[in-house]
Amino acid sequence: MSFGGVVRALENNPEAYQLAKSARNLYITSEYIGFAGGFAIGLGITTEEKTNWKLIGIGAGLIAISIPFEIISDKKIKKALNIYNSGLNATSRYYFKPQYHLFFNEKGLGIAMRF
Numbered sequence: 001m002s003f004g005g006v007v008r009a010l011e012n013n014p015e016a017y018q019l020a021k022s023a024r025n026l027y028i029t030s031e032y033i034g035f036a037g038g039f040a041i042g043l044g045i046t047t048e049e050k051t052n053w054k055l056i057g058i059g060a061g062l063i064a065i066s067i068p069f070e071i072i073s074d075k076k077i078k079k080a081l082n083i084y085n086s087g088l089n090a091t092s093r094y095y096f097k098p099q100y101h102l103f104f105n106e107k108g109l110g111i112a113m114r115f
Helices: 003-009 014-046 053-086
Strands: 099-105 108-114
Touching: 003 014, 003 053, 014 053
Parallel strands: none
Antiparallel strands: 099 108
16 A cells, blocks of 8 residues: 555544654655755766765755655654554454355366455
């Protein structure tokens, strides 16, 4: 499931939904900053005849800045999921209960599983 799908799934729990939205925003920010850093590193390596170490340093700095955003986002989404899951009652959970059926046909013996 995508990050947006998780956020939409948590809409019926306001506290979990707000945390998930915040986590998504931090994740998107982290992705943009990290992409800019990677782009700067790539540009620093490929421009001119000699390597542009200043641009590579800026890129590495941007990537380093993006890491805490990613870590905080991960912690927030886990907390949102724990809040959501703690709000579920035992009867609302889905339990996997497959049914097995043995059958015979013209091709032979088979087992079917329904869930």
